[in-house]
Amino acid sequence: MDHTDNIIECRNLTHYYGNRKIYENLSFNVPQGRILGLLGKNGAGKTTTINILSGYLKPHSGECLMFGQNINTMSNEMRRRIGLLIEGHVQYQFMTIQQIEKFYSAFYPEQWRRDAYYELMNMLKVAPGQKISRMSCGQRSQVALGLILAQNPELLILDDFSLGLDPGYRRLFVEYLRDYAKSENKTVFLTSHIVQDMERLIDDCIVMDYGYIMTQQSVKSLTDTFKKFTCTVPEGYSAPNKIEGLYHPFVIRNTFEAFSFLNQDKVEEILKATGVPYSNITSEKLTLEDAFIGLTGMY
């Protein structure tokens, strides 16, 4: 892929909180027009990455480019092209639906799409003079989304968009966002702690474990290639903790389970080479959530 097609390029990001290392030499790109989800367990560094990307954390070392510019010197023009949804759909609580639209529109005179905002607001069934502080979290999420849609940025950065939303609002949010991003060819970088929601929304995913990126690929290729292998082993057999090529080998009574990107033939080869006394091997296609658990483990 030509690197000019990358909206975000991060190279060798390293960050510490005090002496605690969050990650070292993290590199990834986000191509134009894709919806990319950052998946990781709590504490893997998702929020750290979002904070660095949105300019509210200075990485210990490494650099990030957005639209080809270093984000350390984030220009007004760059911020104009980025829509930011901060954790919890936070918006100015002291404003009403109308006031907040009036306020933001003044900062984006060329690009502001008032209709996109009010289209979403009309679905909310709240009075235009209602203060945001008196809305439910779901309603607030629609206000925050509406403002981003009205801003009409090229890149959307969303921090944990599912936080505090009930399933209905989550679905509404996901569908509205995906429809918008795809029809307008927008680039989206997001995190969520509910992987289930992501499957409907994202094109690509980055799976982070503590301190490094396990994989970055499209959701389709991940769910196509990453499989769960199940086979029968004699009772009392205990699997080795680590087997090259397999993720999280695990034995429950006489069933052996492991995850792998390899095809069944390769997996069998590995099992033989490791001396696993297996039989009746089957493979199983996974959902994104299962694949995520397969990659990162349950603990």
Add this chain to the structure above:
Amino acid sequence: MKYFSKFFLYFIILFIAIWIIPWCYAFIHTDRSYPGLTLYSPISKNFLMVRVGESDLYRMWMSMDGKIYTREESDSLLPFFFVRQLISDGRFPDSVCGTPVNVQLVSSTNFTFYKSAYDINQNSPALYPLMESQSKRVDLEMPSDVFRITDSGIEFIEMESKDINTSKSDLFTSVLNKKGFKYPATYVNGNPTTRKDYDEGYLMLDADHKLFHMKQMVGRPYVRAVETPDSLNLELAFLTEFKSHKTLGFICDDRGNLFVLDNDYQLKQVKIGPYDPHSDQLVIYGNLLDWTVIVRKDDKHYIYAVNADDYSLITKDSIDVEDNSVFGLHFTSPKDKYVYPRF
């Protein structure tokens, strides 16, 4: 911007530190020894100083060379100071150093005068109430107006209405003009209080630093221009209004000289060392025969005994003062009523 903000923050921290740390130090170390009351004894012809004993209640007097006196001895050595004690003991003498004395004479000639730089260095409103000096009443009364000296005359303002009493103002201005007063005034001093025995109005220094005495007698202006040598550049004048009527005021020039203005308008120099009213404290304990004049400077207290008639020097001494002022930033000073940073 960031560098400026940081620099400014460090500047403030430094600023506060060199202000607060010495302040805390001084707050903890308050055990400053300060010389006690010192008086000249006309009997023993030397200075006697109070020494505070073990307990604050017990004070004893000693000479500068360390000789300690009993209470009875010190009463007799300082007959003008302990006059009530001596009377109650029946020990009050008929004469002191050959001068016949009585209680009335002593109490009318005793005075204490205190002037500190702290009282002089201040921003005071330049409005002065001028009392009636020859009121028919026994007690003095505050007037209903105050005066200010402008660039061209004197104005009396009625406090109730805030109107300028033009006839009174014109009358006083014309008299001041006749006496050669040059406006504006550089210094005006009086004691605007009813708690004094009599009123002498004000001592004023005009634009040429010439000395004038102004008071109101039966509603009429009384102005006297005081003859002073041209070589003198007078700076401050303090109206005394002591019981004795013997002096009218103390006058300072710009060279550290102190003068007495006698009630016959003669300016006589008090033969003491330099006194700077803007930084020193001046204390005078006067009596019939002699004055003890103390000039308190930072490092030393200078003590003089002068003759009460011609202000000639009888004897002098000095006491070193432990200077335990801490170096640091200060905003206020015991020498003025201003606030500004200084070291």
Add this chain to the structure above:
Amino acid sequence: MIYYKEWIKTRWYLLLMFLATNGFAGYSILRLFRASELKGIAHIWEMALTRDSVFIEIPLQYIPIIACAGLALVQFIPEMHNKCLKLTLHLPYSPVKLLYSMIKFGLLACVAVEIVNIAVLLLGIIPLFAHEIYWRIILTSLPWFLAGIASYLLTSWVVLEPTWPRRIFNIVLSSLILRVYYLSSYPESYNSFLIYLSIFTLLLGSLSWLSVQRFKEGKQ
């Protein structure tokens, strides 16, 4: 447009601040009028001339620092709530300019309210006194009004600071700085220092940028 947001946040407080500070100014004038009726105006003048009284120090001395600190709280606590400041700083506008537009709004509001306070005081005392006395009263009160400005700027610095240990440090330092405005109860003692104190006071505004800088660096 940033002023629009500040206006929505602070309008009710500004009304309260305007009414309360002028209420106190009016009250102190009223007290002075009552005292002059009871004891005679000459007595009041005498107190001013010989007893260094400026009459209004109670309660006006500490009103500006309380009122202006309140404005900073009303203005910046909502920004720090849920890190709303991120939204403000993400606006396509220089962060320095954004911050100082907000500060400018609050500063001008404080100055405007204080000017009205001083006008109310002057209106009250001009009929009572000669100019020597009423200017003395106003000059004496100027450090208190300056302290109000300082307390607005310092409170902004404290509230915008992202971490609590540093915030406590800022509070301690701020209290010491505010002490500088109350070092003498003697009238007109700040006269010669006022101009420098005003410059110093305005420079205190630069501290807020340090807090925002720390916020942007992700200090927590």
